[in-house]
Amino acid sequence: MPCHNAWVASRYIHATAVAVSSLAAGDREIDNSTASPVGIRALLLLLLIKRNWFSALKGECGAVTLCLSPPTSDRMPPKNPSRRPQKGDRLKPRDTSKGIEKVDKTARSSEQPNWTSRILVACFVLAVICFGINKFSGHGSPSNSSQQTGGLNSAQPEVIISAYMPEYRFYIDVASMLSRVNHLVLFSLGVAPSGDLEPKFITEEQVLRVTGLAAAMERPPHVTICIGGAGRSEGFARLVTQTKARKRFVAKIVEYVAKYNLDGIDFDWEGDYSQGPLQDGFASLVAETKFKLRETSGAGLVTVAVHHFNTLPPKAIAALDWVNVMAYDIPDAKGCHASTETALMVVEKLERTRIPLRKMSLGLPLYGRGVQNLGDVKTYSELVRDAANLVASGEDIVAGYCINNKPTVGAKLEAVKRKGMRGIFFWEAGQDDGEAANSLLQHAMLKSQELV
Numbered sequence: 180m181p182c183h184n185a186w187v188a189s190r191y192i193h194a195t196a197v198a199v200s201s202l203a204a205g206d207r208e209i210d211n212s213t214a215s216p217v218g219i220r221a222l223l224l225l226l227l228i229k230r231n232w233f234s235a236l237k238g239e240c241g242a243v244t245l246c247l248s249p250p251t252s253d254r255m256p257p258k259n260p261s262r263r264p265q266k267g268d269r270l271k272p273r274d275t276s277k278g279i280e281k282v283d284k285t286a287r288s289s290e291q292p293n294w295t296s297r298i299l300v301a302c303f304v305l306a307v308i309c310f311g312i313n314k315f316s317g318h319g320s321p322s323n324s325s326q327q328t329g330g331l332n333s334a335q336p337e338v339i340i341s342a343y344m345p346e347y348r349f350y351i352d353v354a355s356m357l358s359r360v361n362h363l364v365l366f367s368l369g370v371a372p373s374g375d376l377e378p379k380f381i382t383e384e385q386v387l388r389v390t391g392l393a394a395a396m397e398r399p400p401h402v403t404i405c406i407g408g409a410g411r412s413e414g415f416a417r418l419v420t421q422t423k424a425r426k427r428f429v430a431k432i433v434e435y436v437a438k439y440n441l442d443g444i445d446f447d448w449e450g451d452y453s454q455g456p457l458q459d460g461f462a463s464l465v466a467e468t469k470f471k472l473r474e475t476s477g478a479g480l481v482t483v484a485v486h487h488f489n490t491l492p493p494k495a496i497a498a499l500d501w502v503n504v505m506a507y508d509i510p511d512a513k514g515c516h517a518s519t520e521t522a523l524m525v526v527e528k529l530e531r532t533r534i535p536l537r538k539m540s541l542g543l544p545l546y547g548r549g550v551q552n553l554g555d556v557k558t559y560s561e562l563v564r565d566a567a568n569l570v571a572s573g574e575d576i577v578a579g580y581c582i583n584n585k586p587t588v589g590a591k592l593e594a595v596k597r598k599g600m601r602g603i604f605f606w607e608a609g610q611d612d613g614e615a616a617n618s619l620l621q622h623a624m625l626k627s628q629e630l631v
Contacts, residue, residue, distance in 0.1 A: 510548075
């Protein structure tokens, strides 16, 4: 049956517009390697449109009957479709002259310009242009709407330079520290088995101080809140295995993030949750938190800090924005607890557990451990004060302590960039030297900008 060209063209134009706008809506999830129902439907729709355009170019409209065919009233009605052949009906001899006339008309019509085809091709070109503009304009960064996106989840994201900031380090120059990172994790809140938050560590005043300073910056870092930590993770085991408590916690932490204008949540469960109900429960906690953040604000980061012995299930990995890999406190043959070689071995081990490299952020220590006694610890700033000349030499062993000096920080950043990892983080910001010339945070930020 012949197509109604104008009607079909208008339907293709409408379908193309829907597909392009749907792709724009689904672009963030696609770039974030998370399956987006909106984006997937849009891609399928574009494929269907493309297929049916080729059919239209050939003059075949049967393929579009299902979703793009005009209403029945717009088509030529069949001749008495309810009448069945009756006994005694005679077959009329076939009039071949009409067929010849029809073929002749078709041949003559093919010589006329095919405006439907031209319109469809123009729509296709327009769709490609519109989609291309949306794809490369940096849309879809998951950030609090009041803050600058900073490139998270864009097509070519910046390297994350992150640091944890414990409540017991707020005597440092917080404003200067914030200018040396593009992501800060406030450490930390506790969690009760009942699902209630335990704000007995970091205080409301400290959170407001950081978010206030960040909001006043031209390029504010993303600020998230950590849950747990060493000596602060006791409530996790019961929390994750109780559905009611878990849902209570998710509601409370999402409310907390909104109240203090934060960008997301970091989970630091210090323990082994690699098997059984604990692993399943933790995966549910991560996934439910991510879902609730998106449902509430349309964005929100969810990250997890892991040791080399932790295993995250696929459900958790899919929901996470990235994983903070604690690749330190693992001594090598020389007694150095965070060498580049050891750190990359940890990365390879976690990659074998199905954590993608693009979702890993490599951890670096801002402290040194004694080569002869790993329990002997000094902060990087203390070593700068006590042995400035040795630190300036760039060596990793300074006055009997093994540290990550500037050359090692640079080497790790280069490895991160080469492997396509998300970035690096430091434990912890208060251990850095306050002088910009000595600061490892400052050095890492400058180095990362060179690598972009």
